[in-house]
Amino acid sequence: MILNINAAHGNCPVHIERGALKKAARIVGPERRVFIVTDSGVPTVWTDCLREQWPDADVFVFPQGESSKNLEVYEELISDMIRCGISRNDCVVALGGGVAGDLAGFAAATYMRGIDFVNIPTTALSQVDSCIGGKTALDIGGIKNIVGAFRQPSAVIVDPDVLSTLPERQLNAGLAETVKAGLIRDPELFEIFEGPDFRDRIEEIIYRALKVKKDIVEADEFDAGERKLLNFGHTFGHAYESFFGLERFLHGECVAMGMMKILEDPALKERVRKVLEKLGLPTECEADPERIMELIRSDKKADHGVIDMVLADDPGKAYIRRMSIDELKGKL
Ligand SMILES: NC(=O)c1ccc[n+]([C@@H]2O[C@H](COP(=O)([O-])OP(=O)(O)OC[C@H]3O[C@@H](n4cnc5c(N)ncnc54)[C@H](O)[C@@H]3O)[C@@H](O)[C@H]2O)c1
Ligand SMILES: [Zn+2]
Known part of the structure; x- marks a missing residue:
């Protein structure tokens, strides 16, 4: 299956x-x-x-983990590209999860003011979400993704077979983003998870989740409005990530709990709970409400006490509602 992304600076299959x-x-x-x-x-x-x-390819291997998405590793990477004589006509290929994609993508976006980039995502999260959209980034001073660039890859290669070596917990956490995609824009995708053998339909799940993101990103490539829909479950999710630190929960697990927190319709909430439980994902947690509200208030998306929240009452029909921080507090 090929999904074509139409971006401002060219197409990406x-x-x-x-x-x-x-x-x-x-x-x-x-x-x-x-x-x-x-x-x-x-x-x-x-x-x-x-x-x-590619027997003659140069391979740069950095230490796994988010802590490598920084300036030091970036500098080592760029130095290695110079040492290997990489030119403007050559191509950076990322092979790994979202960290490899963000780091290699940023290097490709900035080396000689931008060279070709191909992304080969190998985690569930990166295959269903981060591999498209053109965002690349580094973390600096403890702030995630504070420096980055928009860079569309010239191709993305998603091979579901590489997920066979991924720990099950990582796989399920990545699938939380596909449940999110279904809830935002694709009711049939959501319903796949309510059926008996969703694990046999992984290719279709990836395709549909990326299609949801593609449609939204194409309408708002540079993150000015509609792209906010992709943040469904992420306002509380990011606050949980900060509250618990990186050790306790994975990103997708925080998104799962964040979606449960924001859902209002009792019937849909129950359906989502069943799906998340099927995926072995957490649906609630004990977190100090005051601290969670502080974290949301300091979120870069919060603007003078109001924040655009993404809500859904029916699968596939997410919408944005501006809420005051006090209104949000009522949810805790
Ligand atoms: N650019 C975007 O639009 C975007 C969107 C969402 C997230 N992100 C970023 O993605 C990052 C998280 O990505 P992630 O969850 O993929 O984490 P990750 O890249 O750190 O990968 C998780 C772990 O899985 C290992 N791994 C990778 N492929 C494997 C495989 N096939 N088998 C076994 N192990 C494998 C990696 O070595 C790593 O230890 C964050 O930095 C986040 O900011 C970017
Ligand atoms: Zn996410």
Whole structure:
């Protein structure tokens, strides 16, 4: 399956197919000079698959984890690209989760004022969400994604088979974003999770979730309005992430709890609860309400005591409502 993203600076085909990793060179060009950026936690079987296709490729491996999305690793990466003689006509290929995609994408966006970038996401979160949209970023001074650039990849290669090595908890946390996508814009996607064998339909789930994001991003590439819909469950979700720190819950788990917190319609809330439980995701947590409200107040999206919240009363029909912080407090 190919999903085409129409961006301001060119189109980006997203290849979604079991076994697509083996075709990477055919998609990007076997003769291309590529610079592969990956992390130490990506199983070597996947890196080797790319090395076989591009025997002369340079491979930069950084330590796994969010703490590598910083200026020091960025500088090492750029230095390595210079050392390898990467030119304006060459291509940076990210192989990994959202961290590899954000870091390599930012390097590609800035090296020689921008060179070609191909994203090969290997975690559930990155396959269903972060691989499209064109956002790249670094964390600086403890602030997530504070520096970054919009850079559309020239191609994205999504191979659901690479998820076979991912821990189940990571897989399920990534799928929380697909439940979100269903609730925002695609009722049939949401209903897949209510059916018996959703795990056999992973390709379709990825395709549909990316399609929801594509439609929203195409309408609002540079994040001026409608893109806010993608934040469904994320206002409380981000506050939970900050409250609990990175150890206790994964991002998708916080989003799951955040969606439950914001849903108002009792019938839909019950349906969502059942789906999240099926995925082994948490639906509530004990967090100090005062602290959560403080975190939401300091969220960069909060503006003088009001915040645009994304709500949904029926699957597929999310909408934005401006709420005061006091109104939100009532939800805790
Ligand atoms: N650019 C965007 O639009 C966007 C959107 C959402 C999130 N993000 C960013 O994404 C990042 C989180 O991404 P993530 O959840 O993918 O985390 P991650 O990139 O840190 O990957 C999680 C872990 O999985 C390992 N891994 C990767 N592929 C694997 C595989 N196939 N098998 C086994 N292990 C594997 C990695 O080594 C890592 O340790 C955050 O930095 C977040 O800010 C970006
Ligand atoms: Zn998210």
